Amino acid sequence: MREALFIKKNKDRWLKNQQEPPGTPDEQARSFTQLVDDLAYAKTFYPTSKTTQYLNKQASDMYLGIYQNHKEESSRIGYFWKYELPLVIYKQRKAVLFAFVLFTVFFLLAFFIAAKDPELANNFFGDNYVQKTLDNIADGNPFGIYETGNPVLSWLGIMINNIRVAFFFFVSGIFCGVPTMYKLAETGAMIGIFDQLFASKGLGIQFWLVVFVHGTLEITAIILAGAAGFVLGKSFLFPGTKKRMEAFGEGAKDGVKIMIGILPAFIIAAFFEGLFTRLYNNASWFTTLLTAASVLFVIWYFIIYPVQLFRRGIRIAKEGSAGDV
Structure with a gap:
């Protein structure tokens, strides 16, 4: 698939994820999985493309959002050291x-x-x-x-x-x-x-x-x-x-x-x-x-x-x- 067609086919979904992030955990997981699949495809066929960089950035942001909204049994401080800080470093x-x-x-x-x-x-x-x-x-x-x-x-x-x-x-x-x-x-x-x-x-x-x-x-x-x-x-x-x-x-x-x-x-x-x-x-x-x-x-x-x-x-x-x- 040509890169232009790949972008045209998925652009609306990417923009929606960015502008209106999915609310429920199930929606987040589903959107994130689709995005990871898109990223894997882009890395395979367009490894040096800006599209690949864009998808990699969006996947990182979405993953951080999933974990920020995930309920933890530990305290907020423990959650920060265990998840938030390492993910921001990444x-x-x-x-x-x-x-x-x-x-x-x-x-x-x-x-x-x-x-x-x-x-x-x-x-x-x-x-x-x-x-x-x-x-x-x-x-x-x-x-x-x-x-x-x-x-x-x-x-x-x-x-x-x-x-x-x-x-x-x-x-x-x-x-x-x-x-x-x-x-x-x-x-x-x-x-x-x-x-x-x-x-x-x-x-x-x-x-x-x-x-x-x-x-x-x-x-x-x-x-x-x-x-x-x-x-x-x-x-x-x-x-x-x-x-x-x-x-x-x-x-x-x-x-x-x-x-x-x-x-x-x-x-x-x-x-x-x-x-x-x-x-x-x-x-x-x-x-x-x-x-x-x-x-x-x-x-x-x-x-x-x-x-x-x-x-x-x-x-x-x-x-x-x-x-x-």
Whole structure:
């Protein structure tokens, strides 16, 4: 079937699903199943077409709607963490991937540039901070900077600062995402330079084992905050087939959900930095365990689980539709 005929045959149903979403669970399951079948057909015969992209977006939105309206025995908060946040992460996966790639590119650029230009670290962190770090390395306690200050006050101060920075990432997304891109790139560069400061002294592996006790959750949350800002800017600049303000409202809603979702990550990361990172000398097995557990959690909850949840939704919708026949 030619693509034009395929569109003509199904266009009215697609527009109706978008403008007048099905009300009852049975209608939602039936419409979703039809849409998944259309999407499978389009991916087979028109894999690079805008029609395929449009159907993929509509299927994602409809699936999210099915789960948002699904009654759960658990509390509303539990439902948010179990379903809403992972599905929003999946729905906005392109923005998340873009934020991750941007952060990683500038991390690597700064890491290798700093190897050629040692003064770059002084420009970013200041002479006093760099000199103190170098003195700690010379004294055999390279990460001694994390042992200073009151643990509880450090936790609260770090937490408040990180949350403040993250909300700037998100809100500044309204300005076409440009400030968000700049700050996210700057953060990636800063960490790359910091890594090089230790790697140049033969402490590259120790850097990852110690700093990422708290850094795994903290950096993940920063990247997701950047993604939330990109979602906000993208929804206004590129509304697609929806009205601009309608698309912006949906983007803002998804962005807020992401920001709410990463708050615990900032709280826990700051707690780890204030109380546990400093234990790297006395309980290295424990800090290494925390780092490994954090990495596994991030990979599972923010990458694997959203995909599993989406695929499970497709299966549930198909089974529900089959049961109605």
